[in-house]
Every structure is written in C-alpha cells, then in structure tokens.
Amino acid sequence: xxxxxxxxxxxxxxxxxxxxxxxxxxxxxxxxxxxxxxxxxxxxxxxxxxxxxxxxxxxxxxxxxxxxxxxxxxxxxxxxxxxxxxxxxxxxxxxxxxxxxxxxxxxxxxxxxxxxxxxxxxxxxxxxxxxxxxxxxxxxxxxxxxxxxxxxxxxxxxxxxxxxxxxxxxxxxxxxxxxxxxxxxxxxxxxxxxxxxxxxxxxxxxxxxxxxxxxxxxxxxxxxxxxxxxxxxxxxxxxxxxxxxxxxxxxxxxxxxxxxxxxxxxxxx
Amino acid sequence: xxxxxxxxxxxxxxxxxxxxxxxxxxxxxxxxxxxxxxxxxxxxxxxxxxxxxxxxxxxxxxxxxxxxxxxxxxxxxxxxxxxxxxxxxxxxxxxxxxxxxxxxxxxxxxxxxxxxxxxxxxxxxxxxxxxxxxxxxxxxxxxxxxxxxxxxxxxxxxxxxxxxxxxxxxxxxxxxxxxxxxxxxxxxxxxxxxxxxxxxxxxxxxxxxxxxxxxxxxxxxxxxxxxxxxxxxxxxxxxxxxxxxxxxxxxxxxxxxxxxxxxxxxxxxxxxxxxxxxxxxxxxxxxxxxxxxxxxxxxxxxxxxxxxxxxxxxxxxxxxxxxxxxxxxxxxxxxxxxxxxxxxxxxxxxxxxxxxxxxxxxxxxxxxxxxxxxxxxxxxxxxxxxxxxxxxxxxxxxxxxxxxxxxxxxxxxxxxxxxxxxxxxxxxxxxx
Numbered sequence: 107x108x109x110x111x112x113x114x115x116x117x118x119x120x121x122x123x124x125x126x127x128x129x130x131x132x133x134x135x136x137x138x139x140x141x142x143x144x145x146x147x148x149x150x151x152x153x154x155x156x157x158x159x160x161x162x163x164x165x166x167x168x169x170x171x172x173x174x175x176x177x178x179x180x181x182x183x184x185x186x187x188x189x190x191x192x193x194x195x196x197x198x199x200x201x202x203x204x205x206x207x208x209x210x211x212x213x214x215x216x217x218x219x220x221x222x223x224x225x226x227x228x229x230x231x232x233x234x235x236x237x238x239x240x241x242x243x244x245x246x247x248x249x250x251x252x253x254x255x256x257x258x259x260x261x262x263x264x265x266x267x268x269x270x271x272x273x274x275x276x277x278x279x280x281x282x283x284x285x286x287x288x289x290x291x292x293x294x295x296x297x298x299x300x301x302x303x304x305x306x307x308x309x310x311x312x313x314x315x316x317x318x319x320x321x322x323x324x325x326x327x328x329x330x331x332x333x334x335x336x337x338x339x340x341x342x343x344x345x346x347x348x349x350x351x352x353x354x355x356x357x358x359x360x361x362x363x364x365x366x367x368x369x370x371x372x373x374x375x
Numbered sequence: 376x377x378x379x380x381x382x383x384x385x386x387x388x389x390x391x392x393x394x395x396x397x398x399x400x401x402x403x404x405x406x407x408x409x410x411x412x413x414x415x416x417x418x419x420x421x422x423x424x425x426x427x428x429x430x431x432x433x434x435x436x437x438x439x440x441x442x443x444x445x446x447x448x449x450x451x452x453x454x455x456x457x458x459x460x461x462x463x464x465x466x467x468x469x470x471x472x473x474x475x476x477x478x479x480x481x482x483x484x485x486x487x488x489x490x491x492x493x494x495x496x497x498x499x500x501x502x503x504x505x506x507x508x509x510x511x512x513x514x515x516x517x518x519x520x521x522x523x524x525x526x527x528x529x530x531x532x533x534x535x536x537x538x539x540x541x542x543x544x545x546x547x548x549x550x551x552x553x554x555x556x557x558x559x560x561x562x563x564x565x566x567x568x569x570x571x572x573x574x575x576x577x578x579x580x581x582x583x584x585x586x587x588x589x590x591x592x593x594x595x596x597x598x599x600x601x602x603x604x605x606x607x608x609x610x611x612x613x614x615x616x617x618x619x620x621x622x623x624x625x626x627x628x629x630x631x632x633x634x635x636x637x638x639x640x641x642x643x644x645x646x647x648x649x650x651x652x653x654x655x656x657x658x659x660x661x662x663x664x665x666x667x668x669x670x671x672x673x674x675x676x677x678x679x680x681x682x683x684x685x686x687x688x689x690x691x692x693x694x695x696x697x698x699x700x701x702x703x704x705x706x707x708x709x710x711x712x713x714x715x716x717x718x719x720x721x722x723x724x725x726x727x728x729x730x731x732x733x734x735x736x737x738x739x740x741x742x743x744x745x746x747x748x749x750x751x752x753x754x755x756x757x758x759x760x761x762x763x764x765x766x767x768x769x770x771x772x773x774x775x776x777x778x779x780x781x782x783x784x785x786x787x788x789x790x791x792x793x794x795x796x797x798x799x800x801x802x803x804x805x806x807x
Contacts, residue, residue: 130421138489189447189448190447191448192447193447195440195444254629283440283441283444284444285406286441287441287444287445287448288448289409290408290409290410290413290441291408291409291413291445293409294409295409297407297408297409297410298410301407301437302437302441303616304438305440323572337473337474337523337524338474339523339524340511340524340525340526340527341460342524343524345709352448352450352473353450353473
C-alpha cells in the first residue's frame with residue numbers, strides 16, 4: 107500500500123458499513139484517490155487513533171468531532187458532511203393522552219431518552235430542556251442505553267423511545283428529527299397517539315475529521331472524490347442511500363457550539 | 376381541530392388553485408406529516424416543474440418544524456410560512472430538481488374500447504415504441520417516467536427494428552384469443568384402441584414432435600430476458616408462443632400414451648440439430664431459423680399427420696397445433712421482413728447463419744429414421760406391402776411439399792427466388 111493511500115476510519119455500527127466503505131473505496135479508486143478503511147467498534151478508539159496519527163481521516167459523530175476539535179485546540183481539519191447533518195434538531199415527542207401541553211409539564215412525568223452518548227436523543231435535548239427551565243431532577247427518566255460507543259449511530263435507542271411512547275411506558279421522549287421525519291415518512295408513527303411538542307435549536311451532526319498536518323494532496327484528492335458522488339449515478343446512489351444522504355456538503359463549524367456547552371455542563375439524570 | 380379543517384377546506388387537488396404565491400395549493404387540514412399528508416404533498420410536487428411553488432394549507436402546528444426538515448432532506452426548498460387571515464398556516468414549498476424523473480408525463484391517453492374490449496394493438500398505437508431503448512430504465516413500463524439513478528439492466532435487444540415488427544401487438548391479441556385447453560378441449564374419450572403397429576407409429580411421431588416443440592419452448596425463453604421492456608409486446612408474444620409449445624408438448628405426449636403406443640426413440644441426429652438451434656445467440660437469426668424455416672416446415676408435417684390421422688382426436692390435436700404454429704411462422708416472417716427492410720446487411724447474416732448450421736449438420740443425411748418409419752406406417756394405415764409403398768410415396772411427396780413451401784415462405788420474407796432455393800436446400804433434414 108503506497109503512501110498515497112488515504113486511510114479512513116469508520117465505526118462499524120452495522121453490517122452495512124462494510125458495503126458502504128467498500129463501495130466508496132471503489133469510487134475513490136476510480137477517481138484517482140486511493141483509499142482504504144479501518145473499522146472501529148467505537149468512536150472513542152477511532153478518535154484516539156486519529157489523534158495518534160494512525161489514520162488519516164475519521165468519519166465522526168458530532169460528539170467525536172467536538173472531542174477532536176478540543177484535543178487539537180480547534181486546529182483539526184474538517185473535510186465534509188452530509189446534507190442531512192446540517193440543521194439537525196431534536197424533538198420532544200409526547201403521547202396525546204399524557205397531559206403534557208408545555209415543557210414544565212414534563213416534571214413528574216416519565217421521559218424516555220436514547221443512549222447516553224447520543225447527541226440527538228440524549229445529550230442535546232436534555233441540555234436545551236434545561237435551558238428552557240425544565241427541572242430535570244423532577245423528571246423520571248426511562249433510559250435506553252443501547253449501543254453505547256456508537257454515539258447513537260444505530261438509531262436503536264431512538265426507535266426504543268418511540269416504542270416506549272407507543273406502548274405507554276413513557277409519557278414523552280427525545281429523538282432526533284431525522285428519525286422523526288423518516289419514521290413518519292415511512293408510515294411507522296401513529297400521529298394520533300404521538301406528536302411533536304417542541305423542537306430544539308439546530309445543531310450539526312457528523313463530520314470527516316483529519317489532523318492539521320494531513321498531506322495536502324490527500325486532502326484535495328479526498329474532497330474531489332467525495333464531492334464527485336452524484337445522486338443520479340446508480341453506483342453512487344446506492345452508497346449515498348445506505349449512508350443516509352443525497353448530497354455531500356462542504357464542512358462548517360458553526361453547528362457544534364451547543365454540544366460543547368452541553369459537554370461542559372452535563373445535565374443531571 | 377377537524378371541524379376547523381373542514382371549515383377551511385379549499386378545492387381538492389384536481390382543482391388547481393391559482394394564487395399569487397403558488398402554482399398549486401393543497402389543503403392539509405390537521406394532517407400530520409406522518410399522518411397521510413405526504414400522500415397529498417408528494418403527488419402535488421410531482422405535478423410541478425423544478426422551482427414551481429406548492430402551498431400547503433394546514434392547521435397542524437407540528438408541520439412548522441416537520442415540513443422544513445422534510446424539505447431539506449428531500450432537497451425541496453422550504454420558502455416560508457405565512458399566517459392567513461383565517462388563522463391557518465400556509466407553507467410555501469419550491470419543488471427541488473434532485474431526482475427529477477425523465478420523460479414526459481403521460482396525459483390525454485384514453486384507450487379506445489371496441490365492443491367493450493381494449494386491444495393491445497390500440498395500446499401500441501397510443502403509446503408507440505421508441506426507436507432505441509435505454510437499459511437503465513429497467514423494468515419501467517413504456518410510458519412511465521423514470522427516476523434517475525436506477526441500475527443499468529443487462530438488456531441487449533435495444534433497437535425497435537430488430538425486436539418488434541409493427542404487427543406484434545396484433546399478433547399478441549390473436550394469440551391470446553386463440554388459446555385452448557389441452558385438458559378439456561380435446562375429446563379424449565373418443566380414443567379407441569388402434570392396431571399396435573399404428574399406435575407405435577403414432578408414439579414415434581409424437582415423440583419427435585414433442586422433442587422439437589421442447590426446443591421451440593426453450594429457444595424463445597433465452598431471448599425474453601434480453602428484450603428491453605419498451606418492446607414488451609414482443610416478449611409477451613413470445614410468452615404466448617411458449618405457452619403454445621407447452622400445450623403442444625402436453626397433448627402430443629398424452630396422445631402418444633393414450634392408446635398404449637408409448638414413446639418412441641429420440642435420435643442422435645435430431646438431438647444434434649436441435650442443439651444447433653438452441654445455441655443460437657442472435658434473436659433475428661433465431662426467429663428466422665426457428666419460426667420461418669423450422670416451424671414453417673412443421674406446418675407441412677402437421678398437415679401430413681392430419682391428412683393421415685388414424686382417428687379424429689389425432690387430427691384435432693395436430694390441426695390445433697398447426698393453427699398455433701402458423702401464428703409463430705407469421706411472427707417470424709414479419710419480424711425478419713421488417714428487420715430486412717431496416718438493415719441491408721441482414722440478408723448476408725441470415726444466409727451465413729443457415730450455412731453455418733448446415734455445415735455443422737453435414738453428417739445428417741436425411742430425416743431421422745425412426746420418424747421416416749413412423750410417418751410411412753401412419754400414411755400407409757397398415758403394414759401390407761401395397762399400403763407401405765403408398766405410405767412411402769406420401770412421405771417422399773411430403774419432402775417435396777416442404778421444400779416448395781419453404782421457398783415460397785423465404786420469398787415472402789424478402790429473399791430472391793435463387794436465394795430462397797439455396798437456403799431451402801441447406802435447411803436441416805430434421806425439419807426443425
């Protein structure tokens with residue numbers, strides 16, 4: 107393997123991750139950007155090995171991205187993100203019969219929340235609820251700490267939250283709006299029973315991270331190949347659908363402030 | 376909420392509402408995004424060109440966040456939310472350009488009915504076949520708009536003039552109307568015990584017929600999966616041809632056994648000849664060799680068997696089979712004639728295909744011996760020497776008839792008399 111090869115890290119949260127990166131590797135190869143990938147079982151190890159320089163690029167969750175930024179004094183390089191990663195929001199969804207009409211009504215009720223390392227289903231919605239004046243000490247939590255280390259990638263805990271509302275185990279729940287909109291689009295939500303009561307401010311989601319010293323040629327080849335993927339090209343579309351996007355977007359750093367604040371001031375649970 | 380929605384109801388989707396903000400407006404009432412609203416929004420957006428604006432009127436407040444996110448994910452442009460004087464939300468959505476289906480929207484197509492029937496011929500007239508077809512449209516029926524990004528299919532028959540003669544839909548209509556039932560349409564109860572020698576001759580003849588019909592069942596199946604669905608009528612016709620062959624195999628084998636004659640011998644020369652047919656890889660060559668030359672020759676064979684049939688059931692079976700085969704021959708003829716008219720090089724290719732097959736079968740001296748014997752005994756009607764002599768003459772006459780008919784058919788397909796004579800001489804002595 108030559109030094110030209112970009113070594114990319116991704117977390118294997120699902121078997122499809124192999125299909126995705128095998129396909130993207132082939133596309134990169136076709137575009138003259140030799141790339142190989144390493145799969146990690148959790149984001150903590152991926153971030154650690156990126157910081158040690160063992161991999162060139164890491165496909166990171168917002169939580170992993172913020173850690174990389176903090177560990178590199180904001181000098182790390184952000185290379186790109188998905189269209190769906192921009193202007194992400196979390197939702198407070200409630201059962202219609204829960205009697206919750208305002209955020210303060212959550213106190214004394216059962217709130218289903220996703221994995222403790224899920225930005226969209228746990229960390230940020232609780233952070234924003236506290237900002238809105240909800241006394242989280244007065245809320246009963248039903249926690250779905252599934253797939254910890256995957257940072258909510260699997261969506262399992264969010265589906266668990268919606269199920270807990272559907273079967274009455276919880277009065278309310280917090281989920282990301284990607285799951286919320288997609289589950290509605292697919293007809294999986296009984297909207298007579300479950301409705302969205304409140305939406306958090308926007309934040310951004312996943313990011314390709316690299317260390318500041320990454321070879322300029324690798325950066326250019328990476329971006330050219332990545333942004334060369336097209337929704338109307340059959341070989342690309344399959345991969346984009348699997349990865350949950352339609353168009354790769356240029357990076358932006360404006361969407362991670364709230365997560366930094368939340369990590370600096372953990373919510374009581 | 377529902378009462379409010381009813382009070383505010385605006386004209387339904389079919390009535391396009393002109394207003395200053397949007398080309399199209401729909402009333403979402405209190406429907407949630409996941410409560411059925413998308414079934415109104417998506418078809419409405421589909422009516423718009425990129426940039427066209429859809430107004431979604433709604434009293435559902437959850438849409439204020441759900442619609443912008445949905446639009447972002449779908450690459451539509453969420454423009455703004457207005458508050459109307461009546462107090463409901465008007466969401467304005469610009470139709471995005473991502474994943475725009477190709478082709479013109481089918482409109483104004485109302486198929487004519489004749490005596491309450493809708494013919495495939497009229498469908499073809501309304502939705503004509505394109506001259507060339509794109510393999511990435513997959514199994515999309517002709518006339519459907521196709522979303523980009525679908526995979527490329529392995530179809531290889533992509534040119535109308537090499538796949539679908541103009542008469543194809545009419546032939547399909549005729550084929551569908553002419554289907555019959557091998558189990559119930561034959562008067563099987565009229566079969567009477569015939570002399571063993573006649574039953575054995577019948578068994579041999581039907582063994583040969585069934586063997587050849589099996590090849591005629593298998594060969595078209597090779598090509599159906601190569602035909603682009605824009606020319607589906609050809610695939611549909613071939614499927615009727617295959618159903619015909621299946622039925623013929625069924626009745627032939629039933630008749631061979633119904634009187635106790637049993638099956639006869641499958642000869643090595645027949646097997647060799649049919650393999651050279653099955654191995655064809657060019658659709659037009661296959662249609663020519665199978666349908667024009669092979670099945671054409673079979674028409675005379677089936678007439679011969681009908682003329683000398685020892686009972687009415689046998690005569691009925693081969694008469695019905697001949698009617699079906701005549702349709703296959705017509706398809707082969709119009710297909711080849713149409714292709715010849717659009718491709719001057721085809722004459723040479725077809726002639727070369729016949730020659731190549733003749734060379735590979737040059738060891739085959741004449742009609743398979745067990746078949747010769749079966750046909751002779753059948754025509755004789757008994758085994759006394761005078762009858763056999765008569766049967767033998769009839770068989771020799773059959774060979775002349777087959778040659779003369781082939782020449783006529785080849786001339787009909789567009790060959791000169793000399794070419795037709797040559798090609799007919801080169802045709803396999805196995806008949807098919």
